Amino acid sequence: GTVRDIFETNTFGTMAMTQAVLPQFRARSAGTVINVTSSATLAPMPLVAAYTASKTAVEGFTESLALELEAFHVRVKLVEPGYAPTTRFTANGAERMQGLIPEAYAPFAQSVFAMLGQPPAVTSEQDVAQAVWLAANDTMPRLRYPAGADAVALAARHPWFAEADRTPAMAL
Numbered sequence: 001g002t003v004r005d006i007f008e009t010n011t012f013g014t015m016a017m018t019q020a021v022l023p024q025f026r027a028r029s030a031g032t033v034i035n036v037t038s039s040a041t042l043a044p045m046p047l048v049a050a051y052t053a054s055k056t057a058v059e060g061f062t063e064s065l066a067l068e069l070e071a072f073h074v075r076v077k078l079v080e081p082g083y084a085p086t087t088r089f090t091a092n093g094a095e096r097m098q099g100l101i102p103e104a105y106a107p108f109a110q111s112v113f114a115m116l117g118q119p120p121a122v123t124s125e126q127d128v129a130q131a132v133w134l135a136a137n138d139t140m141p142r143l144r145y146p147a148g149a150d151a152v153a154l155a156a157r158h159p160w161f162a163e164a165d166r167t168p169a170m171a172l
Contacts, residue, residue, distance in 0.1 A: 003050040010054035015061060025074045032075040034135050035062045036128075039082040039151035042158060046112050047101075066143055077135035080155065082123035082148030083116070123148025 014035055025031030037055040040048055059078060066076035101109045131147035138145075146155040 003053075006050045007054045007057070010051070011057045011061075014058050018061075018065065022069075022074070025069075026072045029073045032077060032136055033062075033065065033069070034077045034079060034132055036079045036081065036132070037062075039080050039123075039146065039148070039154050041080065042146075042151070042154035047109060063143065075139070075141075076143070077138070077145060078143055079128065079131045079135055079145045079147055080151050081128045081131070082121070082146070082151035082154070084123045084125065084128070084148070086125065121148070121150040121153065123150060 018033055018035070021031065021033070025033070035058055037058050038052070040052045041056045041059050045052065062076055062078050069076055127148040131145040135145045144155065146152045
């Protein structure tokens with residue numbers, strides 16, 4: 001896929017879905033928007049620049065939306081899943097990247113894909129489901145919910161994460 005395709009799905013698709021529900025939420029003066037991004041927004045990673053940019057755009061959109069919708073009593077949350085190998089993200093990405101990596105980058109790309117094949121910590125589908133559930137049911141003004149041990153570890157490095165935001169959803 002092209003950079004435009006990635007943004008169409010990850011960024012513009014998220015914005016369109018959010019805009020579709022906002023009139024009802026504002027009219028009811030209630031609701032919760034939960035946007036799912038990625039722990040790729042928490043630390044630079046090679047070979048996923050366009051993906052990371054698309055998810056970072058969603059984070060900026062969501063952060064601003066949280067401020068804009070406070071007056072309407074609409075809560076806005078971000079779930080940031082870590083690396084989940086069972087979702088086939090790496091395999092799907094590698095398939096889509098075929099032919100897009102210049103020959104000069106091939107050895108580097110091979111080493112990156114090998115590293116991704118042996119992560120020190122991963123995120124399960126259950127980790128993400130728990131983070132989404134917590135975000136949906138948390139009435140506190142917390143914005144970010146890292147999902148998975150790897151995402152929690154990356155989040156802990158950032159000064160904008162309050163102590164409560166560093167707690168994995170599964171521990172709450």
